[in-house]
Amino acid sequence: MDMYAHATLILVVIAATFTVAKLFKLSIELSMFAAAIAAFVVHTGNLPIRHIVEGAFTYYDVCLIFITATFFMSVLKESGGIVYMVRSIVKTFHKHRALCLFLLTVVLLIPGALTGSGAATVLTVGTLVGTVLTYMGISERKTAAIIFLCAAMSAAAPPINLWAMMAAAGSNMPYVGFMGPLLVLSVVGALFTMFYLGGKGKVVDLDKTLRELPEPPEGMNWFRVGLPFAVLFLLIIAGRVWPFDMPILGLPLMFVISAVVAILMSPKKLKIFAIAEETIHSLIPLVGIMIVVGVLIQSMALSGARGLISLGVVTLPLWVLFGTLWIILPVSEGLLQYAVAPLLGVPLVLLFNMKAMNPIIALSAMAVMWPVGDSLPPTAVVGRATVMELEFKGRYTEFLKACIVPSLFILLVCTLFLIFSNQLSFLVAG
Amino acid sequence: MKEKGLATVKVIAICLSVVAMILAGAAFYSHRTYKEPVVASEYVTQVKKLSDYFPDLKGTVNDCNIYIFEGSEPGGTVLLIGGTHPEEPGANLTAELIVENLRVKKGKVIVAIRANRSASTVTRPGDAYPQFYHIETPWGVKKFRMGDRWSNPLDSWPDPEVYVHYPSRQMLAYMDIRNFNRTWPGRKNGTITEKTNYAFMQLIEKEKVDLFIDLHEAELEYPVISTIVSHQRGVDIAAMTSMILSSTEFNIGMEYSPKELHGLSHREVGDHSRAISLLYEAPEPFLDRVRGITDERLLLTGKDPFVMKAGEFGLLYENIDENGWPIDVRVGRHASTFLTTLEMWSEFHPDLPIVIEGIPRYNDVIANGVGYYFKDPSAAPENRVFYE
């Protein structure tokens, strides 16, 4: 069998096994794992254990960042820091709708920006901000759409964008310089969403809103909320300013240290072990999928299936990509989650390099389009989490409809970034 | 699911998980601890350890062998290193071919086969590399460790949030703190990779190295390929070498080392020592992202229809046809480039000649195969067998 036929066969085996596994009601992670195993078996006629286990290591460091960052956010939430922030914003700015919406957007962007996960935003600040938005006269449907899309933009926001990190790692490309383009795209996307869907409404009923929001623990103040963030920021800066005098901490330990500061700053005693356990427990679907995606990628690399996809992508004319990526990327995200970053992202980065486009701007644009698809079935991880957390009573399609206009806006801006990547090179820094 | 059924599933899943850990763990362990025998040429003068130049490395994974060959007549000194990126086997195979066959008449030749041993003890997750590759020799099959581009995380963990290069302070990708060709000139108190670069810089100084050569291979999608990258002080030698080889044996280019790109050997060794630094690149289709089946065959033959197809679309910086880029061709290129470089060096520096014998040229390696030049460790005197 020639290599084209063989690699195509492997892709068919992967798709078929995945579909059958889903039909048998296996979770997406296990279906993907089953597909990877089937690919290994068909390719080697054996069960190459070393390859399976090695693949599971592909995103090991990313998983550690993900887990520790989420732990940090969980500690902040449990200590009452986040509710304090939201209450303070409402109290101080309830008469200035635009400013209030802007600050709430910032609050929504922080957890996802630090953890790389939209689910983290929904779980830590989604309900709180959602409550405030509802009291600002925004319908539940629109509130859900705002929370979801801002969560998606927070996942895309720097410093941690898992799609860009995974695709960059696969392309031997430094994850450096993404700060500017990711920040511009995600902030523009989030603000457009917030003001398009929530710009009009009634004046906030302060008393009612504050009654509805949980009370922060006694003694909580801006210093206690701010210090953990300040420590995180200082550690990152110190590693860059005094790299030869400081020990190498790495992002996961920086998050742990900041979490420890948050614990020390908390006015109430926290059950640290329980928070840590709950963090890992709640992250299992996401960490699980990253580990399984690594196994799948290894099976595809071994069998040539990855090469075939890469070849297919890099030989496409650019105008076809510009015209279709805005739909392909979100849909593929809905289908495969983070797996799309190495699968489609890596060959695309390669192509952009070859076509002398700015790969950092181009990958940033893609890495903001992907999370928009997190509301799409079959996975719809963040979308489902949003409607569940906000206890949205309507149909899921209603929620999706509310997302359409801002989603199209985000996808349009990202497509423009793709097309004009070279002209936007000045954004690359940090 | 009923309690009993659930318990059964759990027990079976845990057992399978443990079995997978044991089998894979054993494979990783045997790869990490596998020792490659090297039969040094009978003309080797002495074999030192890298830690002889920087004691901090003693007992670490990166305390590699340093093979020293001195001629009967004085001359210049060249240091050649293989294994900077152990996923590029043409480099360490060429270095080993030289160690096993070299005779120096004038000057001094110093060789390290596995300059960054740590990176040769791990393969890259997600890329499905084979753990070993095998070369046919007249006396049997010789087995080599396949490695990665970066040092093993077991020897250097964690990576920083961003890697700041010493001393330029240029910011590079976090994982490149484990990339031996991004950490030159090294740092005394740095990571194992930075310390290894530092140790080589000490060696360069103590042995008064005049010429430094770093062997590499590259994917065809990468613009720096089939070329000699030269520090500005070495351009005359590199250009002449490129011209002579291109008109007599094979096409090879010559490029200036970019002054603003830090951490690479062709830049930093030249900037921070008296030595002139050169870097050779040969084509290795195995490293291309569009490659098809990833296996030892592709690694050694360099034949791949997907990479060829990418070439048809004009996406490559080097030609490829159905003959691929076999390992013999790649090693042959490095061997001839080394020989011609030394000839040019001796012409440009008649007061410091380096004259050597015993090393096959491009056509010889292709005709005989690289394995032809490796000696049987079981038949060699014990004092000439070393392990990498």
Place this chain on the structure above:
Amino acid sequence: MFLNAVVTFLYYVLSAFIAFIILRNIIKTKSAQEAVLYCIMIIPFVLRVLRLK
């Protein structure tokens, strides 16, 4: 640097802690599918702690 060694050690502790929690989840979970997934997930954490990969 001594501090770097301490940091590295902390990373092994972190990996061990995550492996431990996954193990507890294997025992506690009522879902067979979750149990299987946890058994896959625990592998890299254990092998890293054992310094095998």
